[in-house]
């Protein structure tokens with residue numbers, strides 16, 4: 001079954017062709033980062049406009065790279081939630097029109113479930129149940145994947161997302177948006193014990209995280225350096241910040257792995273590309289005897305293929321939609337608690 005899948009929830013316009021939920025035939029993507037960088041973050045109105053301008057071309061590219069035409073497509077999948085509402089609507093309306101005009105099934109996909117499903121593309125033998133942690137610019141959650149379309153939220157950030165924290169810390173260091181990747185590089189040359197930052201956790205919970213205290217600590221440290229005329233130790237700050245993030249993530253995962261039966265862990269989302277987090281979680285999983293499924297960097301950030309993967313399993317579970325499908329900025333989750 002060939003699914004044409006669209007993703008437009010934030011600042012990437014993406015379209016892919018995925019076969020049977022597991023094989024990427026094409027994965028076209030257009031990033032808008034340059035349009036947003038000078039504002040220091042994603043500007044929703046600019047994002048919607050850029051999606052509108054890019055979506056037809058990205059769709060054509062996905063079909064061409066897969067070597068197919070619209071006549072070969074069996075179903076259309078689209079990210080319907082959560083995300084920026086204006087951005088989501090571009091993908092949803094495009095997918096709706098395409099499905100209606102071709103008389104094809106329309107499959108709504110939850111973006112976070114898509115980030116998890118990216119692992120099916122990288123690991124052919126992976127099947128639920130397993131534990132997943134999704135870390136992105138908008139979300140940071142630990143999720144029990146009970147089945148392909150059955151999820152249970154275990155823990156989450158109570159405030160900022162991990163990617164947001166990286167981007168805000170990066171801004172303090174003068175790194176343009178989105179700064180996560182550059183923070184990753186900078187942290188490699190710094191001393192992670194130079195600045196004692198609080199780990200990114202909620203102490204009274206076993207699974208929840210918090211990044212706002214850490215973010216404030218980074219800002220305060222930078223102010224202190226400015227006021228006392230000390231040069232900002234950029235690499236040390238990046239390394240110490242990253243250590244606090246890694247400690248937070250590992251402490252939550254350690255608790256979840258101890259309390260739940262799953263012995264396989266998937267890391268997804270843009271922040272799952274971070275080399276320090278990958279190494280720290282890798283060490284934890286080795287100690288705990290857990291099979292860690294990492295993703296290639298191309299499947300960590302937003303992409304269309306992950307929507308095609310989850311779309312396939314949604315279709316198998318009869319999760320389809322009609323022309324009344326609407327986008328939703330929040331997550332009317334198929335999470336079952």
Ligand code: KG4
Nearest residue numbers: 136137138163178180184270271274301302
């Ligand atoms: O999943 P994603 O592409 O989009 C959302 O769904 O939000 O994640 C984007 C986030 C950004 O905050 C970006 O700075 C962060 O992922 N990111 C990283 C790295 N690469 C991307 N954060 C830390 N280390 C990285 N190597």
Ligand code: ZN
Nearest residue numbers: 136269301302
């Ligand atoms: Zn994402």
